[in-house]
Amino acid sequence: MASGYPPPFEGTGEVKEGFLCPLCLKDLQSFYQLQDHYEEEHSGDDRHVRGQLKNLVQKAKKAKDKLLKRDGDDRPDTGSYESFYYGGVDPYMWEPQELGATRSHVDYFKKHRAARIDHYVIEVNKLIIRLEKLTSFDRINSDAAKIRAIEKSVVSWVNDSDVPFCPDCGNKFNIRNRRHHCRLCGSIMCRRCMEFVPLPLAQKLISGTRESLCVPGSPVQSQSPPAGGGGSGMGSRRGSISSLSSVTSMLEEKDDEKIRCCHHCMDTLLKRQQKLEEKDHTPDIVKLYERLRMCMDKVDEKAPEYIRMAESLNAGENTYNLDTAGGLRLEVQKYYELIDALSKKILTLNAKDDPPPHPKAMQLQRMIRYTATLFVQEKLLGLMSLPTKEKYEELKEKRKQEQEKRLQQERLAAQETLKKRQESEKNRPPPSTNGELLQAPRAPRMTKASGWLPSADSGNSRSELQDPLLQQIENIQSFLRQAREAQRTDEVAMLEENLRQLQDAYDQQQTSLAIALSQKLAEEESLQQGEIHRLKAREREEREHWGPAVGSTQPSVTWERCLGISPTEGIQDEENTEGEELTPKADRSPSSVRAFPALTSQEESPPRLRSLGGHVTPPGGEGQNSTSLNPFEEEDSTPVEEDPSNPFFEDIQREHKEVTNGKKEYNPFDEDEDVREEKQAETAPGNPFEEEEEDSDAGNPFLEASGNSPGVSTNPFDGDDDGEVLPDVDIIEEELLLQQIDNIRAYIFDAKLSGRLDEVELLSENLRELQHTLQEQKKKKH
């Protein structure tokens, strides 16, 4: 699908939202207003293709936003902003920006720190070396004079006479306040300012420094000159000898088991000691925390994997094994338990200590626990459940059926492509059809067949046009409501899943669709000019019919069929049928299919329930791919219906019969007793071309229809695009048109009789359009 043709919606400067007129960018509050505006102001203008495409994307976005909101979303909570919209941008929507300016001072900082650290490390090492020397001899057995001599040899002492006052406290030295020398730096202080390094501490420092020198990456090592390292290494050997003696000395409580020093040196040594202690010590909380984070990381890694599996399984796919997924689920749950347990442990860590830990430590523990709780809450609750074994089998079965249906469609598609090629040889542009229309009904249809399980087709939905998808989303939402009301949990879950997928698909699809459209348009622009007005007229007509409900040419038929099935589903009939209303169109109108190579292998398998599945076809908005698909035709050609094992056999049969009836004497006012009667009537003529098609080809009306059918967009949202996409509509035969006109006249009459005035209006509008078309055709012919 990729093309060299630039998608027109890319690269436009700013994003505007709302129902903007594509030509004048005027903001109109609703789609219908926009429509009116467009018809009034620009009907004469040439259609600006790009603008429209942009418009389409925006409209669809808007529509989606609205739909995706919760049920009561018709409130004006954002509506009132729109009045301000003249093209500016809400500050909340300003495009992302890069990180603001920054400036780093790290290099400058490090340069200055390095100088300082060198100095500091040398200082520390010097002190430690001296400390070693001071403790390396047998202090206990040496007499005071000898000790003093050795101490003096380690560092030169400051002259007493140079220091008349204690440098720290400023007191004058005298007989009573005597001078003391720091054994580590030689400075002088008074007795009160003096400190002692106990020998055990000295030992610890010396040995610790030696060890740290063996540990790479320690800051001291990185900064310290090699000479210092060698010195302390030597010293440590001696130190270990002396440590024995220091133990003995401790027992004797001798005065000389400490070394005098000033508080500056003491300070430095204490810092050093603290650092040594911290290096080896990992607090419990860190160990627990690391495990906690590991579990969280595992969850982050596994949970998405599991969710993928669960989604796939819940959709009945075979990609993953149910047991594997179950195992993974257990694993993930185990991690959750672990996270819970670990964080609880962190919370209560040291809680009963005496004295109690620092309040900040407690706060830290609480916060970690709180975060873990948030984590579990957020992630665990998002963990969807797996289907049970039986359920899974059921799902698989359904999926299989769908795939078969798809397969059939594919085959049809292939045929169609062939046909198309032939046609194009005749210089006829590929038949564009109201394929979009088909899509819309799909969701309900699926629902019928598989009990709220349109998930499979959501996979394909990429090829769909926006509106059907939107419609589907809407439908599913309503089903969801019903299912909830009916308390059918599994269905609810599935539907929700479904809905989500649809929404995702919707986004992707928008893009690809737009690209496809633009391509198509580029190719056919020239051909299409003549058709534009007529097309536009059609669109409008279609749209009008669409307004209140989705039209169908065979309402009664559909409805009955629904009834046949719905009781088994246990869903309120009314809702179902409402959904069903949409289906017939799908049946009849051709849809384009995207090739699903993956499915080809299943071609052999006997299609079951094809009639139902047929509607699953991913219809391509892209005219190129578009092929006509007729599920009913399939039924005819294959004997599957006859298969008695098929539980839907009866339904199908009936359906089939009904379809035939419908063909023969189609009466849109065949409305039963039902509530939807009005809608049906309204919508009945909505797709006049189908009817024509039917008539034109009695043998196999549905299949042929697509071949001949003029491009009509029945979808109000897509209207503009469709007009462009399906530009080269074959000339409709006058006969058919006339017939259609007659039909509509009849409808009008009926509507008048039953007093449905709005309908009358719509219908007469429709009529006018048709007449206009007819004239155009005539002109062309001549």
Next chain:
Amino acid sequence: MNVTLAVKQYISKMIENSGTGMKVLLMDRETTSIVSVVYTQSEILQKEVYLFERIDSQSRDNMKHLKAICFLRPTKENVEHLIQELRRPKYSVYFIYFSNVISKSEIKALAEADEQEVVAEVQEFYGDFIAVNPHLFSLNLHGVARGRSWESSMLSRCTQGLTSVLLALKKCPMIRYQLSSDMSKRLAESVKQIITKEYELFDFRKTEVPPLLLILDRSDDAITPLLNQWTYQAMVHELLGLNNNRIDLSRVPGISKDLKEVVLSAENDEFYANNLYLNFGEIGTNIKNLMEDFQKKKPKGQQKLESISDMKAFVDNYPQFKKMSGTVSKHVTVVGELSRLVSERQLMEVSEVEQELACQNDHSNAQQSVRRLLQNPRLSELDAVRLVMLYALRYERHSSNMLPALMDELSRRGVSERHRKVTTPRSLDVLWTFSGRSLDVLWTPQDIIVFLIGGATYEEALTVYNLNRSSPGVRIVLGGSSIHNTKSFLEEVMSATGQSGDRAQGSSGRHGNRR
């Protein structure tokens, strides 16, 4: 141009730089506000930041297993605190970020204090302002003026704040200022000076139309902050006081414990984001819808949860439900309190007269309305002062003005001396309301930063918001030295006139000129 995003990006970058592991965020008083306005606690917790500490706090304990992220303004005190911290580090490693330009000598002092080599990062991240909304920032500075000139410390703080906004948004602007205001001129010069000095920092990619920095003076429009407001955000600020997006509800009668202080952040509160610019009437409807929505979601009593599917549905909805219940009770409380105040203070009537004073030119009607309201015993002191001020601003020079009589009336009502002094408002000349008009000047598509010396208002924020939405290619950010409501504005005026009321009087001549 999104100031909220700019600060958020700075902070998440800081956290990202520090790697994994438990972290503590060390801040000062101002950076605490800067961070808390843009991030909620749970958002930050998810980034492994578990503790939030003030650099000047004495109660911090040694926690060597934590990494410290320091986000500080480059003040003398902070640098001093940091030096002390580095001398005896409490955490294993420090990542230091200053919110503005810091001098080399201070870096050097810090480097020399880092003997333990605990500092891993020293950077300037220019988040030196309070990002209230994406297009609105405040510096939370009060009393910027003395008379008609700058309070000395405030000029440099404003310059810092404004340059940090420019740096955070990567804009090197053309500066325009209000010629009539000396303060604007001084600030513009001061900003220019910084840009010249730090030209390397301001070397951003050039745009076709250079961004514009527009500096205006509050004293040109004293009316806007005196009017009662009727949009949600502005109203909350006017009636309850919005401080860093937080409201103190503790004075509300019968308030529950967890609603004493609530956060109103458009970032995390969808309802607020959708309604902050809507007017009070619309909010009433929306809050009703919110309630109904909530009630639909709410599990209806015990019997509803009996079936498994109900349980499941409940669990499915639980996080959303919980979040919603918080939102619902918060907004219901706030809106309830607003409407209580509106009726208690008869703000409808007051507002009507305000509008008459501000927009019409009918002196006799105006003075009658003011007098009538002043007779009303339910009129609050603040509203009385407000009305008389508006009257004075409007008709001060009217030949038959009733100001002395109204002042008497005020004193009879027992309005405090303090307020009455303010009400002698010769200092304030008002020509036009800011909204809409002064900003309409020159509309080429470009990025514009508007700064209001003396404080902006939420009313103006709304105007700028709408301008942003309506002008293609134009992006406007509004800033103020603070964000005013009537009360804080009166205080601002008092602090400005407190010392130099006489000088202010001289300004009335200018008024005439400009007309």
